[in-house]
Amino acid sequence: MPIVTVGIDLAKNVFAIHGVDEAGKVVLRKPRVMRDQLVAVIAQLPPCLIGMEACSGAHHWARVFQQHGHTVKLMAPQLVAPYRMSGKRGKNDAADAAAICEAVTRPSMRFVPAKDEHQQATLCLHRTRQGFIEERTATYNRLRGLLSEFGVVLPQSPEKLRKSIADHLDDLPGWARQSINDLLEHAGHIEDRLVIYDRAIAGIAREDERSRRLMQLRGVGPTTASALLASIGSGHDFKNGRQVAAWIGLTPGQYSSGGKERLETITKAGDAYLRSLLVLGARSMMASLGEKQDRLSRWVRSLVERRGYWRAAVAIAAKNARMAWAILKYGEDFKLEPSNA
Numbered sequence: 001m002p003i004v005t006v007g008i009d010l011a012k013n014v015f016a017i018h019g020v021d022e023a024g025k026v027v028l029r030k031p032r033v034m035r036d037q038l039v040a041v042i043a044q045l046p047p048c049l050i051g052m053e054a055c056s057g058a059h060h061w062a063r064v065f066q067q068h069g070h071t072v073k074l075m076a077p078q079l080v081a082p083y084r085m086s087g088k089r090g091k092n093d094a095a096d097a098a099a100i101c102e103a104v105t106r107p108s109m110r111f112v113p114a115k116d117e118h119q120q121a122t123l124c125l126h127r128t129r130q131g132f133i134e135e136r137t138a139t140y141n142r143l144r145g146l147l148s149e150f151g152v153v154l155p156q157s158p159e160k161l162r163k164s165i166a167d168h169l170d171d172l173p174g175w176a177r178q179s180i181n182d183l184l185e186h187a188g189h190i191e192d193r194l195v196i197y198d199r200a201i202a203g204i205a206r207e208d209e210r211s212r213r214l215m216q217l218r219g220v221g222p223t224t225a226s227a228l229l230a231s232i233g234s235g236h237d238f239k240n241g242r243q244v245a246a247w248i249g250l251t252p253g254q255y256s257s258g259g260k261e262r263l264e265t266i267t268k269a270g271d272a273y274l275r276s277l278l279v280l281g282a283r284s285m286m287a288s289l290g291e292k293q294d295r296l297s298r299w300v301r302s303l304v305e306r307r308g309y310w311r312a313a314v315a316i317a318a319k320n321a322r323m324a325w326a327i328l329k330y331g332e333d334f335k336l337e338p339s340n341a
Contacts, residue, residue, distance in 0.1 A: 001021035001022055001023065001025070001027070002021060002022075002046050002048075003019040003020070003021060003027055003028055003045055003046065003048050004020070004021055004022050004048050004049065005019065005020050005048060005049045005050075005051070005101055005104065005105055006018065006019040006028065006042075006045065006048055006049070006050045006051070006070075006101060007019075007050075007051045007052075007097045007098060007099070007100030007101025007102070007103075007104060008038075008050060008051070008052050008061075008097060008100065009053075009093045009094075009096040009097040009100060010052055010053060010055055010056075010057060010058060010061065011093070012035070013034065013035050014032055014033070014034060014035075014093070015032075015033045015034075015035070015038050015093075016030065016031050016032070016033070016093035016094050016096060016097040017029070017030040017033055017041065017097055018030075018094065018097035018098045018100070018101045019045070019048070019101065020101060026098075028045075029094065031092075031093060031094040031097075032093075038061075039064060039068075042064075042065055042068060042070065043068045045068075045070070047068075047069040047070055047071070048070055048071070049070070049071050049073065049104060049105070050065050050070050050071065050072045050073070050104075051072075051073050051074075051075060051100045051101060051103065051104025051105075052072065052073075052074055052075070052100065053074070053075055053076070053077045053080055053100060054074040054075060054076055054077070054112040055077065058074050059074070059114055059115045059120060062074060062114040063114070063116065063117070066114075072114060073104050073111045073114075074111060074112040074113075074114055075100070075103060075104065075109060075110070075111055075112065076110070076112060079103065079109065079110060080099055080100055080103045083099040083100075083102045083103040083106075084096055084099035110243075110247070111237060112237075113231070113232055113233055113237040115230070115231075115233065116233075118230075119229075119230040119231075119233060120230075122201075122204055122226060122227075122229075122230040123227070123230045123231070125197055125200055125201055125204075125226075126201065126223075126226070126227050126230070126273065127273075128197065129194065129197040129198070129201065130273060132190050132193055132194050132197065133194065135190055136158070136187060136190045136191065136194070139183055139186055139187045139190065140156075140158050140161060140187060142183060143161065143165075143180060143183050143184070143187070144156070144161065146176065146179060146180065146183075147165070147168065147180065150171075150172055150173075150176065152168045152171075152172075154168075158187070162184070162187075165180070165184070169181070198223070201222060201223055201226050202222040202223075204226050205222035205223075205225050205226040206222070208226075208229065210229055210327070210328060210331070211225040211226055211229050212225075213327050213331075214228060214229065214324055214327055214328075217320050217323055217324065217327075218285045218296065219278070219281035219282050219284060219285035219316060219317075219320055220278075220281055220320055220324065221281065223277060224277040224278060224281050227273065227274055227277055228274065228321075228324050228328075229328065231271060231274055232244060232324075232325065232328060233328070234328055234329065235325045235326075235328040235329040236329070238325060238329075240322075240325070241321065241322025241323070241324075241325040241326055242322060243325075244321050244322060244324070244325040245318040245321040245322055246267070246269070246270075247269070247270045247271075248269075248270045248271055248274050248275050248278070248321055249266055249267045249268040249269040249270045249271075249272075249275050250266055250275060250278065250314060250317055250318040250321055251266060251267060251318065252264055252265065252266055252267070253265060253266070253267045266314055275317070278317035278318075278320055278321055279313055279314065279317045281317070281320065282312075282313040282314070282315075282316035282317040282320065283313050285300070285316060286300060286304065286309070286312065286313065286316070289301065300312065300316060303315055303316075
């Protein structure tokens with residue numbers, strides 16, 4: 001019988017392939033396939049379902065295999081792990097490929113949307129920008145720590161720190177002053193790069209009609225809209241908006257037994273960057289409520305009173321995630337409620 005399902009254990013240079021027929025019988029087992037041989041091996045197979053873990057290079061290989069007529073599905077590694085160790089001893093590449101082959105056929109399996117090159121390029125901007133932000137924070141923290149060694153304690157705000165630091169430089173010993181100046185210069189270069197990246201991301205968001213529709217949501221700006229579009233695409237990989245919110249980790253965990261339902265804190269599964277952007281957008285929306293009396297503003301005020309500030313922020317972020325899915329899924333057919341209704 002022909003191969004219908006293939007599992008591939010991805011690596012840098014040596015790959016493992018496991019294929020089964022419709023009855024689940026193993027008809028292909030290649031524990032060692034070199035990188036330059038992988039495409040040729042997959043190209044000679046009849047169109048089939050290929051499963052892979054979502055790791056470095058997975059989206060590239062997904063696009064390559066799709067060009068040869070295969071259906072490719074990516075899975076989070078932690079969802080494949082139970083199949084890897086079930087009834088097996090030890091771990092090796094061949095066993096990993098077999099586990100992936102089994103996991104991809106499960107009806108309850110959740111998949112990661114495969115991204116095109118434009119989506120990945122946009123996410124490169126976001127990841128690099130986020131790295132610069134973290135490096136900037138680390139640099140300013142290092143600055144404040146070094147200054148505190150000489151009895152100089154300055155505000156945490158980068159803007160206030162840069163304004164206040166000049167008054168204390170002349171009081172520092174020579175090498176300490178040199179170190180502080182170098183750190184300030186380094187932080188300034190990072191700030192310049194961040195300006196460039198922010199402009200690039202905003203430009204990408206303005207050029208895409210779907211991003212412009214996402215930005216009509218309160219609490220969703222160019223950065224969040226661009227990241228959402230690059231991460232979930234048209235939304236066709238999700239059945240509904242709640243799946244998107246769960247995929248981002250904005251839904252409560254559940255621990256239920258004996259007919260008693262217990263909801264815990266949010267799962268924090270999935271993309272921490274997307275989750276932080278949505279929560280920050282929700283907090284910005286809450287801060288700008290003012291005296292607005294539209295339906296959404298009244299709901300937010302009521303939510304804050306009933307559930308508290310942070311739970312309200314998470315609830316708004318989850319709502320925006322669901323609304324974003326609907327916008328991307330249905331396009332012009334989805335009508336947004338005016339924010340000042």
